[in-house]
Amino acid sequence: MKKFVAAAVFAAFTTTTAFAADVVRMGTEGAYPPYNFVNDAGEIDGFERNVGDRLCELAELKCEWVKNDWDSIIPNLVSGNYDTIIAGMSITAERDEVIDFTSQYFPPDPSSYMALSGASADVTKGVVAAQTGTIQAAYIAESGATLVEFKTPDETIAAVRSGEADAVLADDAFLAKFVEESGGELAFVGDKVMIGGGIGIGVRESDTELKEKLNAAIATMKTDGSLNEMLKKWFPDRPDVLY
Template identity: 70%
Template sequence: MKTLILSSAVLALTAGAALAESHMQTVRLGTEGAYPPYNFLNDAGEVDGFEREVGDEVCARAELTCEWVTNDWDSIIPNLVSGNYDTIIAGMSITDERDEVIDFTQNYLPPAPSAYVAASEEVDVMGDVVAAQTTTIQAGHVADSGAALLEFATPEEAVAAVRNGEAEAVFADKDFLVPIVEASGGELVFVGEDVSLGNGIGIGLRESDGELRETLDAAIQSMKDDGSLNELILKWFGEDAQTF
């Protein structure tokens, strides 16, 4: 009987330790670190921006231990699928095409406009050479528009292509382009009409991580319900930003 009781106690302790370990499991948040104000590296070399604050708050509400990992945009989905991190929180729009490869939480940012920027208002955004970051919904839109698409690994390189004459315009998230245009001293201007693409921005996960998706979904919903998500949106994107 004593042996049975001792064995039961050991089993109970082992189960408790396993449960505690599961709650302490680290969730790795993958981001680009090069797309302000969504995400960027600050002067200390740390991930910063709107998505840093959202991700940290989501993890706190979900009682998860999280760490940030940076990865180049053009391989950010393959490296999620291969297990180099557990989520993507990197300004990634929810699209049907991406949803065939990975899963998404509900959006933590409503659909926001994309915009064209050029060095001249005379640019024909439907017929000239237009730069965009590779594998983005903006690149896909340019390819379908009739313009000549010039793809770059980073959004900064796409903007630089307009400055050096490689492209007549760049197409990207308007929130990313606004501070660049404002700081250009009139060198760069918005042209054409804004375009709404995608279904908002969500956290990407592997298809097999349904339980984690539900946990993150609940945390995002709680931030929508108490207004804290809208506060962060207005803080990072300004008073005219789309909110929930």
């Protein structure tokens, strides 16, 4: 049976070996607005969609967008199921050992704690939620607070609402909209913390050619002002995150 399946799979794909222009598959999570999310039309949207499309245009690449779970986003990149990770992934030394990063397209940004307003959450002692495998999760684990991890960013917010966690630590820009639209239910607490070295595009270590192309395109976007335009569009309350 296995053999049969394998044979069928080969038969199905060996016939189509004609190559158009190289297609670069862009992997993203699609659950972290405004960085990346799936809009109501079912398309990947957000700041990173705009940046990615512009980069591909500048580097003259044909790009396609792929959605992938955060948990398996790095294994699938190194295994070659897509070619880039453009998913609000901060550049860290730990990740850099496994994959490579382009230069940053989003400057190092403080993370904020958010809690129910009125609650006296002590973010260094209480229970703090974060998404699994993020820089924030690593930070909480060392901060002395009790870390609870969730698979998706939304679950971290739900945990604060339900009282399961005292606070959540995440990128400031992600939380801002929730605070703003909660009608006073949620508020920022504690001090902002500076973690991570900005957001870059993750590529395979062996993919130096793609990395250079993207780096050149990112540099162009920084000088011609198009990156700043997109930052202004998606992060209107953050005049400090411009290049």
